[in-house]
Amino acid sequence: MKNENLYPQVTMELADKREALAPEIMEIWNNFSKTVFKEGALPEKTKQLIAVAVAHVTQCPYCIRSHTKQAIRKGASKEEIMEAICVAAEMRAGGAYAHANIALDEMEK
Template identity: 45%
Template sequence: MSDKTYFDPKDLKKFGDITEFQEKMGQKFFTWYNEVFKEGALTVREKNLIALAVAHVVQCPYCIDAYTTASMQSGCDEEQMMEAVHVGAAIKGGATLAFSVQMMNHVKKMS
């Protein structure tokens, strides 16, 4: 069996290389990205926790690795990180369940 997978942790380091195929847009993205994660109305720590939750929701393995490290570096503990993931999961689960209103509406219209 091949040990190749779609996701290679080493590829995280190549993220900056996306400018190779479209430099202008790539550069603009990284300028914006770096601005987003600076200390602002929210602390870097708070932003890292939000990013960690979103990383799980969008199921990006690179982002999970990157923002687990960033969350730990910025002083989050395990409990806070898991609570952040629960927040993401609750919104994702809640969003699925919220669609059930449409199902219920349809059932009620049909019967």
């Protein structure tokens, strides 16, 4: 079941409103984002796969859609995207598993 009201549809109108409320910050943000995703030491495809993984950890539906589309545009396969998501899932679960040491330590007091 899809809840259309949970997250508003991304539109130019909303983007314009956001920019009008903080134009300098939005300009800096847009430049930062463009710079981060440019080809560099890491290929653009790799950067988009990282973004897909991180988007799943941060649970940002906008980022998941956007970076999945970009990863495909940059040549990522469906299998690569799913493996990136699985790495993110393991890392997220691994944090809970590793932090069990804190609970064990507290239980021993």
